[in-house]
Amino acid sequence: MKSISGTNLEQAKSHNRRVVIEAIRTNGPLSRAAIARLTALTTQTVSNIVEELASSKLLKADAPQKVARGQPITPYSINPSGAYSIGLELERHHAAGVLTDLSGTVRARIRRAIDRPTPAEAMPILAEITEELQRSYRFDRQRLLGVGIAMAGRYATEGVTSLTPIALPGWQDFPVAPELHNLVGVPVLVENDATAAAIGERLYGVARGLNSFVYLFLGGGIGAGMFLDGHLYRGSRNNAGEIGHIIVVPNGLACRCGKRGCLDRYISLGAAYEYLDIRDPDEHTQAELDALVENGGEAIDRWLDAAVEPMRQVIDFLELAFDPQTVVLGGQMPSSILERLVQRLEPLYDPVNPSAERNIPRIMIGATGNDTAILGAAALPVFSETNPQFDVLQKPVG
Ligand SMILES: [Zn+2]
Known part of the structure; x- marks a missing residue:
């Protein structure tokens, strides 16, 4: 226990x-x-x-x-109906929201097509989704804990920076939480997608009850969410886990951060799109991109072959640096591709203590599939209200 x-x-x-x-x-x-x-x-x-x-x-x-x-x-x-929470997700081509009860069960879901909105365009849409979710399921509105948003991003004081993998125009330094709070009137919490997903997996998924684990979020880039000794570890400027820019191939492929050979350039969906010769991912919807990756045949095999060794190195590094119980993989990558990647990872590098008995696998796949980010977002207000170490989470606005 x-x-x-x-x-x-x-x-x-x-x-x-x-x-x-x-x-x-x-x-x-x-x-x-x-x-x-x-x-x-x-x-x-x-x-x-x-x-x-x-x-x-x-x-x-x-x-x-x-x-x-x-x-x-x-x-x-x-008591599942004791409290409710809303999770929002904002991508280049869609905005989505879910209403979950205290057990994490989705009670309502809404999805809207959008086209790379500015903050001024996106805020009313997110507020509308929040309102509609509350109308579409009968519950005591007093029991809504708040709204959580998961956004891809490296963070500055006020918001995401231009180095965010899917940087949307005009979002740099935009204060999402206070602006949305003004429109919806309940507490709003913003987290990067990897941290939100880690919280979701710990509350409802494969990391339930684990005190130390690293969650690797594979999306447009790659980022890590870290629970260490029961605490969410965020770093001095909220950027702990920005592992996409660890150099894994010295003098390798040029990265938009200015360095060469970053992990992002080999493992992310962005790298997979390059192998598929997709010049401008923005011209496709996410569903189209997922289908292209899943049916990518030999090009995807070549990409997986190239991605495996950098991935092994990073897992080795994370295990040596943080001694987690397990490393959980998830994110926006189609699950079939994620499974193929995990199959190819073995043999991993020898663990720190090879003779130590393990009752948890070294690598696990997250439980929430493509819903990872949005369910993680919905978990933010619940986590903030019910986790003993909540103080390390960003203070909610409102
Ligand atoms: Zn980089």
């Missing part, structure tokens, strides 16, 4: 609430006594918190279980 220690200090009440929610989220339904054991909180503290969370409908009491001796035990679980 996974656990995280609580504290009995009165001022840490909100932290303790998060610790209790996290214990149930990672272990499944738990009795008060089991929660107390796992969190090292007193039975009285746990009872108070469980009562409070149950009355605010974030937890629900399941059917009591008979035990050999004494009173039946009541397990508590996360």
Whole structure:
């Protein structure tokens, strides 16, 4: 069983609430006594918190279980309809949104075709999607935790920089969170797509309950989201995990960052498009591009062959640097291609300690497929409200 220690200090009440929610989220339904054991909180503290969370409908009491001796035990679980969240995704050619409940189940979904919008054009569209999602599913709007947005990007203080893999015109330094908050009136959280996907996989996917893992997001570029010792690791300027610009081939292919031989130039979808001789990806929709990659035949084989060694090097580097339990691969790459890439990765370089027993594979494929970024976005407000280490996440606006 996974656990995280609580504290009995009165001022840490909100932290303790998060610790209790996290214990149930990672272990499944738990009795008060089991929660107390796992969190090292007193039975009285746990009872108070469980009562409070149950009355605010974030937890629900399941059917009591008979035990050999004494009173039946009541397990508590996360109440799916206790809170809701909206995730938004903005790409060059589409904007999309999902409404999820507290268990991560999608309750409504909307997708709009767009054409490389400026921020001024995109904000009303995102606000409209947010409003329509709330209209299309009957729920208590007071229970909406907020809106999360996943955007590809290297970050400056205020927004994405021009080095973002799919830089859209006019987005440099645009303050997305406060601008959208003004339109929708609920807290708005913005994260880069790799970090959002890592949060989504930890709350609902293959990384549930893992304390240290690296999520590799393969899209227009490649980026990493990192959970280390239970904390989301963001770096001093929110750019930790910008691994697309690690040099893997000295004096290799020129990269738009100014260096040569960057990982981005070999592993990303952008690199795959070059092998397919797609000159301007902007002339195609994402669905068209996915189809071209999936039916790319021999050109895609050649690209995979070229991508495997740089990928092995980076996995080796990540394992040596961070000692994660596993490396999760996902992103916008079609799943069939992702699976072919993973098959070719073996043999990986020898692990740090080859004789150490492993109960988790070194490489895993994320659970959320093409929905990775948008579900990760929807997970942001939930994570911010319920994770004990939420303080390391960007403060929500609103
Ligand atoms: Zn580069």
